[in-house]
Each structure stands twice: as structure tokens, then as C-alpha cells.
Amino acid sequence: MRNVLSHVLRMGLPGGDMENVQKYIEANKQNFVNDLIELLKYPSISADPAYAQDVINCAEHVKSKFESLGLKAEVHKTAGHPIVYAEYSQPENKRTLLIYGHYDVQPVDPLELWNKPPFEPHIEGDTIYARGATDDKGQFLIHLLAVEAYLKSGTKLPVNLKFLIEGEEETASDNLEIFIKDNHDKLKADGVVVSDTAMYAKSIPAITYGLRGIAAAEIKVTGPNRDLHSGSFGGAVANPVTELARIIARFHDKDYRVQIDGFYDDVRDLEKWEQEMFASLPYDDKEFLQSTGSIAVSGEKGFTSLERKWARPTCEINGIYGGYQGEGGKTIIPSWAGTKVTMRLVPEQDPDDILDKFEAFVKKITSPGVTVEIIKQGGARPAIVERNNFMVTGSVIALEKGFGTKPVFIREGGSIPIVNVFRQELGLDTLLLGFGQHDDNAHSPNEKFSLSDFHKGIITVMHLFQELQ
Amino acid sequence: MRNVLSHVLRMGLPGGDMENVQKYIEANKQNFVNDLIELLKYPSISADPAYAQDVINCAEHVKSKFESLGLKAEVHKTAGHPIVYAEYSQPENKRTLLIYGHYDVQPVDPLELWNKPPFEPHIEGDTIYARGATDDKGQFLIHLLAVEAYLKSGTKLPVNLKFLIEGEEETASDNLEIFIKDNHDKLKADGVVVSDTAMYAKSIPAITYGLRGIAAAEIKVTGPNRDLHSGSFGGAVANPVTELARIIARFHDKDYRVQIDGFYDDVRDLEKWEQEMFASLPYDDKEFLQSTGSIAVSGEKGFTSLERKWARPTCEINGIYGGYQGEGGKTIIPSWAGTKVTMRLVPEQDPDDILDKFEAFVKKITSPGVTVEIIKQGGARPAIVERNNFMVTGSVIALEKGFGTKPVFIREGGSIPIVNVFRQELGLDTLLLGFGQHDDNAHSPNEKFSLSDFHKGIITVMHLFQELQ
Numbered sequence: 001m002r003n004v005l006s007h008v009l010r011m012g013l014p015g016g017d018m019e020n021v022q023k024y025i026e027a028n029k030q031n032f033v034n035d036l037i038e039l040l041k042y043p044s045i046s047a048d049p050a051y052a053q054d055v056i057n058c059a060e061h062v063k064s065k066f067e068s069l070g071l072k073a074e075v076h077k078t079a080g081h082p083i084v085y086a087e088y089s090q091p092e093n094k095r096t097l098l099i100y101g102h103y104d105v106q107p108v109d110p111l112e113l114w115n116k117p118p119f120e121p122h123i124e125g126d127t128i129y130a131r132g133a134t135d136d137k138g139q140f141l142i143h144l145l146a147v148e149a150y151l152k153s154g155t156k157l158p159v160n161l162k163f164l165i166e167g168e169e170e171t172a173s174d175n176l177e178i179f180i181k182d183n184h185d186k187l188k189a190d191g192v193v194v195s196d197t198a199m200y201a202k203s204i205p206a207i208t209y210g211l212r213g214i215a216a217a218e219i220k221v222t223g224p225n226r227d228l229h230s231g232s233f234g235g236a237v238a239n240p241v242t243e244l245a246r247i248i249a250r251f252h253d254k255d256y257r258v259q260i261d262g263f264y265d266d267v268r269d270l271e272k273w274e275q276e277m278f279a280s281l282p283y284d285d286k287e288f289l290q291s292t293g294s295i296a297v298s299g300e301k302g303f304t305s306l307e308r309k310w311a312r313p314t315c316e317i318n319g320i321y322g323g324y325q326g327e328g329g330k331t332i333i334p335s336w337a338g339t340k341v342t343m344r345l346v347p348e349q350d351p352d353d354i355l356d357k358f359e360a361f362v363k364k365i366t367s368p369g370v371t372v373e374i375i376k377q378g379g380a381r382p383a384i385v386e387r388n389n390f391m392v393t394g395s396v397i398a399l400e401k402g403f404g405t406k407p408v409f410i411r412e413g414g415s416i417p418i419v420n421v422f423r424q425e426l427g428l429d430t431l432l433l434g435f436g437q438h439d440d441n442a443h444s445p446n447e448k449f450s451l452s453d454f455h456k457g458i459i460t461v462m463h464l465f466q467e468l469q
Numbered sequence: 470m471r472n473v474l475s476h477v478l479r480m481g482l483p484g485g486d487m488e489n490v491q492k493y494i495e496a497n498k499q500n501f502v503n504d505l506i507e508l509l510k511y512p513s514i515s516a517d518p519a520y521a522q523d524v525i526n527c528a529e530h531v532k533s534k535f536e537s538l539g540l541k542a543e544v545h546k547t548a549g550h551p552i553v554y555a556e557y558s559q560p561e562n563k564r565t566l567l568i569y570g571h572y573d574v575q576p577v578d579p580l581e582l583w584n585k586p587p588f589e590p591h592i593e594g595d596t597i598y599a600r601g602a603t604d605d606k607g608q609f610l611i612h613l614l615a616v617e618a619y620l621k622s623g624t625k626l627p628v629n630l631k632f633l634i635e636g637e638e639e640t641a642s643d644n645l646e647i648f649i650k651d652n653h654d655k656l657k658a659d660g661v662v663v664s665d666t667a668m669y670a671k672s673i674p675a676i677t678y679g680l681r682g683i684a685a686a687e688i689k690v691t692g693p694n695r696d697l698h699s700g701s702f703g704g705a706v707a708n709p710v711t712e713l714a715r716i717i718a719r720f721h722d723k724d725y726r727v728q729i730d731g732f733y734d735d736v737r738d739l740e741k742w743e744q745e746m747f748a749s750l751p752y753d754d755k756e757f758l759q760s761t762g763s764i765a766v767s768g769e770k771g772f773t774s775l776e777r778k779w780a781r782p783t784c785e786i787n788g789i790y791g792g793y794q795g796e797g798g799k800t801i802i803p804s805w806a807g808t809k810v811t812m813r814l815v816p817e818q819d820p821d822d823i824l825d826k827f828e829a830f831v832k833k834i835t836s837p838g839v840t841v842e843i844i845k846q847g848g849a850r851p852a853i854v855e856r857n858n859f860m861v862t863g864s865v866i867a868l869e870k871g872f873g874t875k876p877v878f879i880r881e882g883g884s885i886p887i888v889n890v891f892r893q894e895l896g897l898d899t900l901l902l903g904f905g906q907h908d909d910n911a912h913s914p915n916e917k918f919s920l921s922d923f924h925k926g927i928i929t930v931m932h933l934f935q936e937l938q
Contacts, residue, residue: 225762
């Protein structure tokens with residue numbers, strides 16, 4: 001892979017029109033931050049129906065931004081949250097890029113752990129804090145601002161662009177998938193660019209060539225038809241919380257290998273070059289633990305932390321609930337209990353197949369004293385992107401120009417389900433060009449984003465449009 | 470035991486003054502129900518600080534009721550909820566009974582499962598529905614109304630009475646215990662009468678000779694210092710919910726024997742006559758399952774359901790919580806998770822000893838990837854009451870007169886911690902004279918109480934005062 005990279009690493013400085021574009025970026029540094037602040041004020045939480053109108057308002061705001069640049073933009077209604085679509089096209093351009101992002105954000109609870117309100121963006125030094133700062137408002141906005149720099153400095157964009165900014169990435173992208181299926185012609189392009197991942201570390205830009213997939217399910221265990229007095233009944237009927245715990249405890253063995261029958265059947269082992277590359281990256285478990293606050297690394301025996309996060313599948317509990325949770329105590333056998341589970345998948349695991357295996361396993365191990373319901377919530381396939389196509393080679397150059405250092409090749413443990421849809425529906429490869437950091441608290445309180453990386457990202461994308469023309 | 474009982478079963482009908490008392494009871498049947506309705510309107514939930522004033526208001530109401538009968542009554546302030554104390558005394562009476570009850574009630578959630586608001590008492594046929602109907606407002610009120618029937622019909626009470634009606638039974642009775650310790654002389658008596666248990670079944674009155682004890686604890690498991698993105702971090706750090714589930718799953722083996730080291734060390738095995746008596750009682754697991762809605766009996770191998778509920782210890786989960794519980798999903802590794810646990814104890818288990826063993830066990834089995842905190846919340850010893858003392862023999866007669874049928878001797882799976890305090894502090898035996906039913910939903914939505922048993926209870930207690938003089 002090093003050979004593939006080295007021959008494309010030709011250096012160059014912007015000249016002519018490009019100078020004007022870069023000048024515009026430098027001159028408008030503060031305006032761009034103001035644009036980001038405006039966007040981050042929308043509480044566009046897609047998972048919670050209470051915020052449905054805020055999600056719509058945010059979509060309209062994004063549409064207005066496109067229109068202010070002179071792009072043709074529309075807010076496309078769906079059965080769920082709307083999609084913002086925009087286009088730039090010049091007949092003489094050879095290539096068309098489809099740029100994908102999402103304007104919806106994760107829920108904010110536990111709210112009490114935020115230092116500042118999550119939708120009142122707050123800057124400290126080089127960092128901006130707000131829900132959505134890194135995931136994904138700050139990152140997709142970079143592309144719009146690079147376009148602005150071209151067009152407002154009077155410079156022709158060397159590529160045609162199609163923007164697809166959706167509002168359901170944090171739920172399941174179901175309606176975007178329908179939109180893509182229904183609009184194959186409209187979305188025709190030469191490749192997809194997504195900025196929704198992280199750099200390898202501060203000052204180490206990265207190209208992400210692999211993503212984990214995901215499969216989600218909820219388990220509900222029901223015992224008695226009401227909460228029972230734990231004194232009068234305790235010992236003679238199964239306790240749904242205990243039975244749920246007994247199910248969860250069987251998801252892993254003592255070496256944290258997932259015990260679902262057939263779970264690893266389709267897992268592709270890491271290749272030698274990947275093991276070597278991962279091992280060569282600057283990485284320290286102590287720093288990792290400091291950044292998470294966990295007291296020890298933990299996971300599947302026989303793998304390093306990077307391998308566990310990037311290239312091994314998981315079975316993770318996202319939430320559990322049942323019985324009395326209030327102040328004091330309540331001496332009951334709860335009537336029911338539930339848990340939310342997501343499994344991260346790696347090539348070539350298939351989410352539907354894994355959910356079937358999950359369901360069969362849970363049913364097999366459930367105590368006869370309770371009833372169990374498994375709600376399969378779908379998922380997304382894992383992905384490996386080609387590392388020698390025109391977008392990857394071009395982005396190696398653009399990243400080096402934007403950040404002054406060569407990018408590394410990494411995988412990402414998270415899932416961008418839509419990458420698979422682009423492959424399956426449009427036949428397109430996706431370039432994953434992340435400007436965030438892993439400690440940006442993407443799904444946690446005090447989400448943040450580096451303003452200098454925001455700025456370098458805009459310069460990088462400016463070069464990317466040149467390199468990919 | 471049958472011999473002990475048979476020789477005391479002398480039958481008798483009320484004559485002279487007793488006729489007047491009984492006439493008063495019959496004449497005031499509806500007034501007594503109205504008294505119960507008034508009492509049930511108070512939302513005296515002791516576990517929830519939001520109801521503190523309602524608890525006080527309820528205490529004042531109970532005090533007024535005593536005063537309306539001509540008893541000296543007081544509301545005794547404590548560090549928690551107040552105690553209502555009242556006395557009746559005539560120098561010529563030989564014996565003094567201490568009658569204990571509690572005017573506080575369990576929380577009402579899940580509120581949505583109540584057919585009517587829990588503090589708006591509602592009568593359907595012979596049944597009154599409200600939080601506290603059976604546990605314990607309806608039951609302790611029986612004793613006050615029996616006193617009313619004597620005194621308002623102009624009849625001398627043949628025993629002296631001391632009433633102790635507390636407001637913290639559903640939390641821990643901590644302040645009542647202090648009150649008793651501080652008032653040994655004031656509370657001097659010949660025995661304690663408590664109506665806070667159930668009859669064996671409809672039309673089968675019972676004397677409860679055994680109670681389980683209780684030991685309560687909360688476990689908190691902490692992993693990362695914040696919720697982490699389950700994609701970016703999943704697989705490399707321990708998940709606190711998974712680890713908590715792995716702890717809970719180890720509380721029992723496959724035969725549902727509790728695995729806490731030394732848990733059964735002090736358990737007294739059932740005697741032969743107890744096994745025979747339990748086996749002789751009308752009991753059907755099918756009916757038990759119908760009443761609970763559970764699909765199968767479940768519990769410690771080698772014991773019947775009655776033995777499991779009455780005479781075997783348990784380790785029960787009352788509630789569990791951690792991570793995302795809202796609508797939709799949230800792809801996180803939760804920062805922490807917790808669970809509320811109560812263990813029901815049998816003679817001669819000691820709650821402090823059991824909590825020490827619980828703590829040691831949980832610490833021993835917790836994964837090194839998380840930290841665990843065990844909050845020990847105290848408990849109460851189990852109890853066996855003497856079955857041949859004057860109160861038991863007298864109540865056999867009173868129950869037969871009140872209900873027209875001989876009582877059976879049973880145990881109760883629940884805990885009345887204060888029974889132990891009476892034994893240890895005052896040296897007194899406690900008569901457990903229950904008028905409720907096991908399906909009264911004592912700690913569940915739609916708590917209820919039979920109005921005919923309420924009425925028969927008043928007649929029974931009328932006779933009891935005669936028999937115990």
C-alpha cells in the first residue's frame with residue numbers, strides 16, 4: 001500500500017484562482033465559525049419525536065445556506081425527517097462528486113453532565129462545544145464552506161457537486177435509503193465523499209478504509225402480569241430482571257468471545273499488512289484509558305485494543321431497564337424488564353443473518369419461567385472501501401496540503417450504514433475523510449470540535465475539488 | 470400442634486355487654502367504610518420525599534380518630550415521618566395489648582396501570598380499591614373500630630390498649646425502632662398484636678407464625694467516565710451493564726440456589742410437621758400462576774412453591790437501570806449501571822451477616838474492567854412466633870367466632886421487621902392476625918381489600934379483646 005500512496009504524493013501550492021479561494025477562506029475564518037454556531041443552535045434530535053419541528057427547521061436552515069451560495073436546493077419530505085438536496089453543475093466539468101452528511105444529532109441525555117446547554121454553542125480556546133459539533137454538523141459544513149470559498153471568490157468549481165444532507169443518520173437512515181433507491185439518475189456521480197469520521201489523532205489526518213456494520217435489537221422479558229410483592233411471592237416465580245441478566249451474561253464467555261451460535265462464521269480475519277499497520281500507529285492503552293476513564297482495557301482475548309475497536313465484532317448493551325428506579329426502595333418482583341442491544345459487525349457479517357442468529361440464541365437460552373420478545377431493528381453491513389481509486393489517491397494529496405502531513409490509513413469502529421447503500425444502489429465507492437477526533441464526545445455530553453481542524457478541513461476540501469477534477 | 474389448639478377451642482356467643490358491641494358494629498357498617506375511605510385518601514408515601522406533608526397530614530388524621538373515641542393520642546415527631554401513639558387504660562384490667570400498624574404506603578408507580586387514581590378510593594361490589602387498602606390502613610383501622618364499638622356502645626374494654634401506628638414501615642421503620650428503644654416503660658405490655666398479613670385464602674383465616682426477614686442493597690457499576698460511542702470504543706472497554714448482568718447472573722445457579730458464599734449457613738431446615746402442614750393446605754400451582762400471570766413456577770430445586778415463598782431465602786432484583794431507556798436507540802457504552810436487590814431471609818439468617826457475605830461475593834466476582842460500589846441498606850431478622858402463648862390460643866377462638874371457621878397456621882414470605890424489635894427491645898411476642906388476601910396487590914397497582922373481611926375483622930377483634938383479658 002505504501003507504493004500505491006508514494007507515487008501519488010506530488011506536492012503543489014495553489015496558484016491563480018486557487019489563491020483567491022484560499023484568501024477568501026482566510027478572510028472569512030470568523031464568518032465560517034459564525035455559520036457553524038448558527039447551525040449548532042438547532043436541537044435536531046432525530047430519535048425523539050418531541051424535536052420533530054426542530055429537525056424540520058434545521059433542514060430549512062441548511063437549504064437556505066445552499067441557496068445563499070447560488071446552488072439549487074430543496075427540502076425533500078419523507079415519511080420521517082426531511083432530506084436536504086443541492087446541486088452545482090457546469091457542463092465542462094468531467095466529474096461529479098456526491099457529498100453526504102447529516103444534520104440530525106444524537107439525544108443529549110444525561111443533560112446534567114453537560115457543562116453548558118448542548119444547543120448553545122460555546123467556544124473555549126480552539127474548541128467549540130455543542131451537540132452535533134463533530135457529528136456531523138461541523139464536518140458536513142466544511143464542504144459547503146469550501147464551495148462558498150470558490151463561488152464567492154468568483155472561482156469556478158472544477159467538479160460538479162451533489163449534496164445529500166439527511167436528518168435520520170442517528171436513527172436508521174431508512175428514508176434516505178428510499179430516496180436513493182427512487183433517485184438513481186438524479187444521484188448519478190463518480191464517487192461519494194463523507195466527512196463523518198475522525199482523524200487518527202490530533203495532527204494526524206487519516207483516510208478511513210473500513211467501517212464496522214451494525215445490527216440492533218431490543219429484548220423484552222415478561223414475568224408476572226404486574227409487579228409482585230417480593231416477600232409474598234419471592235422465590236416461587238421467575239424474576240424478569242434476573243432472567244434478562246442471565247441472558248445478557250451468556251452473550252460473552254470469560255474471554256469476551258461472543259457466544260451467539262455462528263456469530264463469527266463470516267468474520268474475515270485481519271490481513272498481515274493490516275495487523276502491521278495497526279501495530280505501527282502511535283497508540284497507548286494508558287492514554288486510551290485516561291481518555292475514557294475506564295480502569296482497564298477489556299475485550300476479546302487475543303486481540304489488541306485497536307483490533308478490537310476496528311476489526312472485531314461486538315455485542316454491546318446500550319441500555320437496560322426494569323422495576324423500580326426511583327428514590328429509596330420498592331420490594332417488588334418487577335413484571336418485566338428490557339434491554340437495548342447493538343452488535344457491531346465486521347466484513348463479511350450480514351446484519352439480517354446476525355439478527356436471526358441473535359434471536360435464535362436468546363430464545364434458546366431464555367428460562368421457561370418468563371416470556372421473551374425480541375424486536376429486530378435492522379442494521380447495516382460493514383464496509384471496506386477501495387484504497388487505490390481516484391478519490392483515495394486525490395485525498396492523500398489534499399490532506400497533506402491541508403494539514404501539512406501525510407495521512408495514515410485506518411479503520412473506524414463506528415458504522416455509516418449509508419456507505420453500503422451507495423455501494424449497492426449507486427455502485428459508488430465512498431471516501432471517508434474525517435476531521436473529528438475520537439475524544440470529541442460524539443454521542444456523549446460536551447460534544448466538541450476543533451476550530452483549527454474545521455479551518456484546515458475547509459482548505460483540504462478546497463484542494464480535494466482540484467485533485468478530483 | 471393440633472392438640473395444643475383443640476383444647477382451647479371452646480365456643481361461645483357474645484352475651485350482655487358484648488351484644489351491644491356487636492349491635493353497634495352491625496349498625497355502623499357503612500360509617501366504618503366511610504372511615505376507611507377518608508383514611509385511604511391520604512397519599513402517605515413514605516419512600517418519596519415529595520409526599521412528606523401528606524404523610525404528616527395522615528398522621529394527624531389518625532390522631533384525631535383516636536381522640537374522637539376518647540383515647541389520649543399524640544403525634545410523635547421523629548427524624549423521619551411521625552408516629553401516632555394512643556392509649557386506653559382502666560386500673561382493673563389485668564392485661565395490656567400493644568397494637569401496631571402503619572399508616573404509610575408504598576409508592577404507586579407504574580401509575581398508568583391503575584384503573585382508578587390510587588388515592589381516590591373506589592368500591593366495586595365487596596371490594597375497595599386504593600393504595601394502602603390492605604397494606605396497612607384497612608387492617609390497622611379494624612382495631613380502632615373495634616375499640617369504637619366498645620366505647621361508643623358504652624361498654625368497658627376488658628383489656629388495656631396501647632396503639633403504635635407508624636409512618637415508615639415501607640422504608641425501614643428506623644425511627645420507630647428509636648422510639649421503642651427510648652420508651653421501654655411507656656410501651657410495657659403483655660403482647661403485641663399486628664394485622665399486616667394475609668389470611669390463608671378467602672374464608673380461611675390464619676395465624677401467621679413465621680415471617681421472612683430482609684436485607685437490602687444497591688449495586689452500582691461504573692465503567693468509562695461518560696457514555697462512549699459504542700462504535701468507536703466498543704469491544705475495547707468493559708460495558709457496565711454487561712458486567713452488572715454478569716454479576717446478577719451469578720447470584721443463582723441453574724437450580725436457582727443462591728450462590729453467595731455462606732448464604733445458607735444459618736438456614737434452619739423445615740421441621741417435619743411444617744412440611745406436612747404446608748402440604749395439607751389447599752394449594753394449586755395452576756391457580757397461583759393464574760393469579761400472578763407467570764407462565765411457570767420457578768425457584769429453588771427440591772422445594773414446593775409454599776416452601777419457597779414461606780421458608781426459603783431469596784436474592785431478588787427489585788429494579789435495574791443503566792444507559793439509554795428512551796424512545797428509539799442510542800449507540801452508547803453506558804458510563805454506569807445500577808440495581809436494587811433485596812434478599813428475603815429465614816430463621817436464623819442475620820441481615821448484617823448476609824449483607825457482608827453479599828458484598829464480599831459481589832466484589833469477588835466483579836470484572837477488573839469496572840469499579841463496583843455496594844450500598845448496604847440494612848434489613849430485618851426473620852421471625853418465628855410462639856404458637857402456644859395466650860394471644861395465639863385466644864385468637865384461634867376469636868377468629869373462629871369472627872369468620873365461622875377454624876384458622877390454619879401458616880408462614881408469610883414478607884417481612885415485618887418491627888416484630889423483631891418488639892422481641893429484642895420489649896421482650897414481647899407478636900400475634901400476626903392478618904385480614905388481607907395474597908392477591909390484594911399490596912405493592913402493585915390496583916391494591917384492594919375485601920369489605921366483608923374488614924367487617925369480620927372488626928368482629929374478630931371485638932372477641933379477641935374478650936379472650937385476651
